[in-house]
Amino acid sequence: MKLGMIGLGRMGGNMARRLMAGGHEIVAYDRDQAAVDKLVADGATGASSLDDMRSRLGEQAIWWVMLPAGEITEQTVQAIADGGRAGDVVIDGGNSFYKDDIRRAKALREKDIDYVDVGTSGGVWGRERGYCMMIGGREEVLTRLDPIFETLAPGRGDIPRTPYDRPEADDWRAEKGFIHAGPAGSGHFVKMVHNGIEYGLMQAYAEGFDILKSKSSEHLPEDERFDLNLTDIAEVWRRGSVISSWLLDLTAIALAKDGMLEQFTGNVADSGEGQWTIDAAMEEKVPANVLTASLFARYRSRIEHTFGDKVLSAMRFGFGGHTEIPQ
Amino acid sequence: MKLGMIGLGRMGGNMARRLMAGGHEIVAYDRDQAAVDKLVADGATGASSLDDMRSRLGEQAIWWVMLPAGEITEQTVQAIADGGRAGDVVIDGGNSFYKDDIRRAKALREKDIDYVDVGTSGGVWGRERGYCMMIGGREEVLTRLDPIFETLAPGRGDIPRTPYDRPEADDWRAEKGFIHAGPAGSGHFVKMVHNGIEYGLMQAYAEGFDILKSKSSEHLPEDERFDLNLTDIAEVWRRGSVISSWLLDLTAIALAKDGMLEQFTGNVADSGEGQWTIDAAMEEKVPANVLTASLFARYRSRIEHTFGDKVLSAMRFGFGGHTEIPQ
Amino acid sequence: MKLGMIGLGRMGGNMARRLMAGGHEIVAYDRDQAAVDKLVADGATGASSLDDMRSRLGEQAIWWVMLPAGEITEQTVQAIADGGRAGDVVIDGGNSFYKDDIRRAKALREKDIDYVDVGTSGGVWGRERGYCMMIGGREEVLTRLDPIFETLAPGRGDIPRTPYDRPEADDWRAEKGFIHAGPAGSGHFVKMVHNGIEYGLMQAYAEGFDILKSKSSEHLPEDERFDLNLTDIAEVWRRGSVISSWLLDLTAIALAKDGMLEQFTGNVADSGEGQWTIDAAMEEKVPANVLTASLFARYRSRIEHTFGDKVLSAMRFGFGGHTEIPQ
């Protein structure tokens, strides 16, 4: 199929290459001409503007927008829609907030343009492993787009099949690594919760490894200290343990390079999706202590001392004359 | 009454003075002779050793041990018991772990020596305001000791009386500022939970003031920023609000000196009691998310970057090639 | 001063009565005519509609809107503004979201109408004790309204003064129980954080009393069980302890009626302000583990079993063949 790819960064560029390798035809655009040139060298058709892309895509155009969530995605979707024709499909493959998807899909429907939101997991490994995709939109549009998604997805591979009490998964796509989650917005919603879970999983490992490492602390009684080899521990847990996972594999890779992780300072970023997951939990009144604590741990990692810490010290000084202890 | 005070630090010394002001007779001992001399100057009888104190206290001696919890308290109680006589009472007014109280009381009972544990709240303000005391031991011994506790306690004062559906509190002592909590160990147990609650209350204020202060952050949209006066806010909350408290009074005092609390670094200490409260919650299978988060916030305040933070960064680098953000 | 009170529920009615007792003139309106009649009997002038109220208030009218946050407050403010005249002041004394205040104030400014938001704490006790108020708006309007706020506020009373390193509080109002927090929206913002702290304080006490109560559990070793009198404990903590507070006073009152609190089921409601506080924390990237855990504890109190619990059981069955334990 022919598809316009807008945004040729690490994600968009690699997806375009995987699609071309799968026989699809890519019209490529990026504000950075060098990025376009590189993809053209790999077989894509370059476009010099959205209008140029429109003329190259023809009727019933498929636009894949792969830009950072926020203003730039909003403007691009708007620009495509402004010049769009009935039957066009705009795919937002970035990390947009799902309520923006709901709003955009509604606006585009009035012009008979379809809006499809694709939440994508897989990171920099996706080009090789395939991209896990959670998709929101109308079923009949997805049916049209399935060949694209099948190429991008990891496929069944050698992952053991889940035993169903029915012939197969409810959505045949699930076993190939993508799903039709529901109407517009639901793809990014599922991806958002995916990232919320990701934060929780990561923090669980982080705390565990911290407890292992700190077991050598000289503040402990000498006969209760262990000087544990974290590299070996991550490695062994990959084999037959209940907590084996891809995130653990990545941890093992990092620890195999440096068991002390000294190249990292520990200032951990967070994206919007962690925060939105907590917003969703609060809207639904679902207690989500672990996902929230995981998000807050990241905030805390970037602060030397909170003002709250100082308030505690001030109170302690107030009632007990306690002075602060040196670190 | 006559009473031996062992340990004349900030707490023990002030309690002795409050007792003498109330007409009691104090025999005082401390490893630091200067501390003894100072109390003698204030009217106490000095003792040069535990044995010397024993001879000065006579039969049915009352020993008040006011030392740091741990080894030194353990040894002192042991030493008193070793030379003790039936009818003696050993009071541990420090912050001992309640299971140590249970064990000690059992051992001392075999010699007909009573063991009484007193959990004390009030800090450096106690000499003037009186000490809130939670007491474990046998009722008949408490009856004997009541005159001492009445002198130390704040008394009814001008605090509005709680309307009971019976003539008064179950334990008449409660309205005077001390209670017989139950058998040996229960005094320190109640005090331990008191401190656990204290951590939670403090952290709630700390987080709230942090949110108020950070509302001026330049990362927020300009028309949603407020540059709030924390000093005024603490002051106004003292008057008629639902969250007025003594801890808030102390916060107001600190903020009245410096609204930025710049003299404090924010390295917050924690004593054993916070940790023991969580141990108790786990033994009882009681979820205690707030008390635990409060304790952990203190640990975190003393660490620049946890190893766990680095594990997170390593994973993020692994799956997304994300580099760390500068602080 | 003359002031229109719209909304004569528990809060609005009591505030109107406190204002009249302080010499102010009240024009009263409520959709419920009976509520108007009752206030007229207490000395107010009744109004049959907003238009009627407008004619009775005259030029430079002061409107106090005391309605539930949300649609009804929004519509009422809009209706007042639609017929409003330059120099009018609209006060929102309810629990509106502060971003709504910012938006409304901006819209009303264009008509030279001032918008003032008042966050109020004190609950049903306010009529007697006075209302603690956090106020957002322009200073010159507050100056005009100060006589109203002084009447509503608790005043200095017999609460000990905070020692300042300057003659007095930065805002003279603070010691009287109200403050000018900043521009429109800041009053409700400070009140919102106040409620977030309130949740945290309450949960800290709740967990502590739970740990005390569960210490009698038969799952504990027999010689480590205590059957504690929670009523006495709440009472004694009111006197001289570090954790004395008004919320503890209320807890003591409740426990004085029934130490088991059997009239309560434990389904705990939460208002918008707890959730908004967490939203603010996330916008500011402030870790707020205690305030969040407090909010989530309330959600959890209203759910018999979460779906998450079932997911845990399903996994445990999956890897260990573990069956669920009966409660």
Added chain:
Amino acid sequence: MKLGMIGLGRMGGNMARRLMAGGHEIVAYDRDQAAVDKLVADGATGASSLDDMRSRLGEQAIWWVMLPAGEITEQTVQAIADGGRAGDVVIDGGNSFYKDDIRRAKALREKDIDYVDVGTSGGVWGRERGYCMMIGGREEVLTRLDPIFETLAPGRGDIPRTPYDRPEADDWRAEKGFIHAGPAGSGHFVKMVHNGIEYGLMQAYAEGFDILKSKSSEHLPEDERFDLNLTDIAEVWRRGSVISSWLLDLTAIALAKDGMLEQFTGNVADSGEGQWTIDAAMEEKVPANVLTASLFARYRSRIEHTFGDKVLSAMRFGFGGHTEIPQ
């Protein structure tokens, strides 16, 4: 090698069978004669008592104790040691507390008996997949026992190798699925933290799926509701996503049977290891909010209403006259 297996439950029985399949010779004992008979039918030699086992094992006996942690393991280890001979090895393959291991190893060393603690993960799947083992003890003893552990472990299998910056893992065993963690106690310590992490991972998934499921709640605005298929979502996340893991595989299996998990009530048990992990975190002063929240979520799952919830309701009634909301 010849080895005595004591305790033929689900774990011990399956391990014995895997060992026999690998060419080792098993002498089997259990208080339940039927369990012994079954294993004899599978090729083991039965023992009628520990003494009988001793005579069948001969010099330098290897004893594998596979019993529930606690009193029964303690007594059995003691009994073996009482009749033991220099050169014997006692292996505790259960879930003992690591401080018990340290104590036992020290006591047994005095008789020249070695003590080895093996933390085992893999659950009921271990017989087929192999057991992931974390082992504490002296290196020279481990060297002697390696053939046993190699048979029990999963081996390298088809799990992709971690790229080391050295020829291989620090401990050659790690890539085969077992490690020598350190001295006695360290095996169970690492396994304990493993379980702590397991709790955290499970709770992260649990909260995520709860947020997904509750997105269909009728309390949400109608155009923001999604009726998501959790079975498909679990399936798709297994393929190429960042959060794929064995626990997710198990969740997918459960959801493939019933997307509502209706056979489960949600009363989730917890073993000692979750609690001990938090104890270790507190001893080391490591903040572990996620692991703790995971443990507390399990406590909470087994309680209809906490007493703490009632305390909250009582306060709310006290300050606001709020009555409880029905569930």
